[in-house]
Amino acid sequence: MKLRPEIVSVAAYKQGRPAPADGFKLSSNENPYAPLPGVVDAVAAVLADLNRYPNAGGLALRGRLAERHGVEVGQVHLGSGSVSLLSQLISAAAGPGDKVVYSWRSFEAYPGLVTVAGATSIRVPNRADGSHDLDAMAAAITDRTRVVIVCTPNNPTGTIVTAGDFEAFMEKVPRDLLVLLDEAYYEFVTNTSSVDGIPLLSLYPNLVVLRTFSKAYGLAALRIGYAVGPERILDAARSAAIPLSVTDAAQVAALASIDLEDELMERVARIAMVRDDLRARLIEQGWVVPEAQGNFVWLATGEETESANDAFFDAGLTVRAFPPEGIRISVGEAASVDKLLQVAGDIVQNLPNGHPAKRLG
Numbered sequence: 001m002k003l004r005p006e007i008v009s010v011a012a013y014k015q016g017r018p019a020p021a022d023g024f025k026l027s028s029n030e031n032p033y034a035p036l037p038g039v040v041d042a043v044a045a046v047l048a049d050l051n052r053y054p055n056a057g058g059l060a061l062r063g064r065l066a067e068r069h070g071v072e073v074g075q076v077h078l079g080s081g082s083v084s085l086l087s088q089l090i091s092a093a094a095g096p097g098d099k100v101v102y103s104w105r106s107f108e109a110y111p112g113l114v115t116v117a118g119a120t121s122i123r124v125p126n127r128a129d130g131s132h133d134l135d136a137m138a139a140a141i142t143d144r145t146r147v148v149i150v151c152t153p154n155n156p157t158g159t160i161v162t163a164g165d166f167e168a169f170m171e172k173v174p175r176d177l178l179v180l181l182d183e184a185y186y187e188f189v190t191n192t193s194s195v196d197g198i199p200l201l202s203l204y205p206n207l208v209v210l211r212t213f214s215k216a217y218g219l220a221a222l223r224i225g226y227a228v229g230p231e232r233i234l235d236a237a238r239s240a241a242i243p244l245s246v247t248d249a250a251q252v253a254a255l256a257s258i259d260l261e262d263e264l265m266e267r268v269a270r271i272a273m274v275r276d277d278l279r280a281r282l283i284e285q286g287w288v289v290p291e292a293q294g295n296f297v298w299l300a301t302g303e304e305t306e307s308a309n310d311a312f313f314d315a316g317l318t319v320r321a322f323p324p325e326g327i328r329i330s331v332g333e334a335a336s337v338d339k340l341l342q343v344a345g346d347i348v349q350n351l352p353n354g355h356p357a358k359r360l361g
């Protein structure tokens with residue numbers, strides 16, 4: 001069979017290992033809280049219509065999102081997860097011979113989506129503290145570049161892009177080059193100097209902001225996210241979409257979640273507090289941990305990644321290993337945090353002195 005060789009050689013998307021029995025799954029940045037009853041009820045109410053295709057326009061949810069973000073309904077586009085929005089937007093702008101620039105390491109879905117579009121990835125290394133090197137990213141732009149992806153907080157390192165740095169970056173980017181600002185972890189951000197993309201849409205005609213209900217809103221199973229940006233760009237994304245892929249269950253669950261937002265955002269605040277405490281305690285143990293603004297922390301375990309991953313797994317903790325760079329650990333149930341700290345304390349003790357993940361002294 002004649003298949004596209006670049007597709008054949010793409011590694012299949014690697015999902016986090018399931019948690020061992022009575023262990024914890026900290027490998028997919030999922031929300032540890034079960035859905036609120038109001039969300040479950042909203043989904044249950046649409047089950048009787050499973051024989052029907054979903055409402056393709058998604059106007060109720062789009063209208064609700066448009067209102068809250070102060071934009072027109074046409075400036076909101078729903079996708080079955082923001083991964084599918086990334087796919088549509090990359091495919092809409094970049095094809096064979098074109099380049100897509102992003103920081104690396106970043107979200108593991110980016111390389112595959114670029115390859116499937118037929119385009120080529122230009123990966124700009126993160127700075128030593130795990131953050132985007134926006135100057136280097138701007139310098140990597142050529143007349144073949146069609147998309148730049150900025151991920152803040154960055155998955156997996158947890159670092160943010162500040163408002164000042166983002167605006168300075170946008171001033172260097174040609175106005176006809178699409179910039180995707182991936183804010184999948186927006187709701188967990190507590191650093192007030194962080195960029196906030198949606199209010200900037202009026203300044204930059206080439207900016208699209210991506211958000212998801214998978215993480216803070218705890219709807220990962222239903223696959224729903226949204227893009228906010230210029231209607232003309234989103235129309236191109238709509239043209240690149242697989243029709244009818246956003247289900248009614250996902251739409252009503254998202255609407256119910258917006259209704260229950262106060263309660264959900266209390267959970268998010270709790271997760272962010274646990275995160276900050278976890279990071280502080282890891283640093284006390286001797287780890288170097290980049291600023292963590294998502295619902296996860298990053299340990300730059302380097303060559304020790306596989307052995308550290310095994311140590312966590314043996315203790316009942318499934319984490320996400322990216323050998324030979326590091327390990328991303330989601331902030332999960334309270335009981336998982338104590339266990340995690342126990343194992344992490346042992347691992348850091350055994351890292352060789354001078355290891356980049358270990359503090360001096």
Ligand SMILES: *Cc1c(COP(=O)(O)O)cnc(C)c1O
Binds near residue numbers: 082084211212220
């Ligand atoms: C989780 C994640 C997404 C999107 O997830 P969906 O479930 O597809 O909405 C997008 N970007 C980043 C960086 C993520 O970590």
